[in-house]
Amino acid sequence: MESRLLTTLELKVMNILWAEKKALVRDMITHWPEQPRPAYNTVSTIVRILEEKGFVAHESLGRSHAYYPLITRSKYQQRMMRHMMDNVFSGSVTGMVSTLLDQRKMSPDELQELRDLISQSEKE
Numbered sequence: 001m002e003s004r005l006l007t008t009l010e011l012k013v014m015n016i017l018w019a020e021k022k023a024l025v026r027d028m029i030t031h032w033p034e035q036p037r038p039a040y041n042t043v044s045t046i047v048r049i050l051e052e053k054g055f056v057a058h059e060s061l062g063r064s065h066a067y068y069p070l071i072t073r074s075k076y077q078q079r080m081m082r083h084m085m086d087n088v089f090s091g092s093v094t095g096m097v098s099t100l101l102d103q104r105k106m107s108p109d110e111l112q113e114l115r116d117l118i119s120q121s122e123k124e
Helices: 008-020 025-030 040-053 073-087 093-103 108-123
Strands: 056-061 064-069
Touching: 008 025, 008 040, 008 064, 008 073, 025 040, 025 064, 040 056, 040 064, 073 093
Parallel strands: none
Antiparallel strands: 056 064
16 A cells, blocks of 8 residues: 555545445445535546555445445554654654644643543553
8 A cells, every 4th residue: 555645535535435434436425525526437536546546445246336445544544644743843743733732722621632642641
């Protein structure tokens, strides 16, 4: 599997596949997150590109194909975060977290979750 990051459209398809586990192209269009929905041929092309890249595979169902992910959402998120930390933040976890905190108002619950994660990390 390539280590490349996904394009915006590829990521939308992957999000659908991660949620649905397996889907036909028409199912992906039905679950598309916003309007207008893309054309059938557009989604078909995206999913074939994802298959060529090694992110998805398919199962033949007569003349149709049911596509499913070969990488978990969690694994992809880890890969993306490593890429961002290495290439955008020069390896600085502090810089990355600081930027996230500066860009978004966090709820008290989210801040507590972060504290808990830091505490757990210190124990390990």
